Amino acid sequence: xxxxxxxxxxxxxxxxxxxxxxxxxxxxxxxxxxxxxxxxxxxxxxxxxxxxxxxxxxxxxxxxxxxxxxxxxxxxxxxxxxxxxxxxxxxxxxxxxxxxxxxxxxxxxxxxxx
Numbered sequence: 001x002x003x004x005x006x007x008x009x010x011x012x013x014x015x016x017x018x019x020x021x022x023x024x025x026x027x028x029x030x031x032x033x034x035x036x037x038x039x040x041x042x043x044x045x046x047x048x049x050x051x052x053x054x055x056x057x058x059x060x061x062x063x064x065x066x067x068x069x070x071x072x073x074x075x076x077x078x079x080x081x082x083x084x085x086x087x088x089x090x091x092x093x094x095x096x097x098x099x100x101x102x103x104x105x106x107x108x109x110x111x112x113x114x
Contacts, residue, residue: 022055042084049077 023031031048034040040048053073056066085094107113 022052022059042080042087046077046080046084049073049080053077 034044053070056070056073059066061069
């Protein structure tokens, strides 16, 4: 059995920072349904976090609360983007490109062809 709030639970938005509703009731229900059914793709999760971050900035919320939520959202976004890069092979391509550039620079400095 999974952990966390029951499906369609929107109680978090009734208190404090979330009372300002960063997502509409329907959006929360849709997100909960999709997550519970495993329908969220990695790209959809990334897009959802980006929307959350944008709405936090636009919310006019008390600074401390907004910073706390934004910081966690930024961490989550970084984690998701790293996961996507690892899955798509972007991490390996980036490393190979860095090595190739380093070798080119070394060969130029030494005046040799590699």
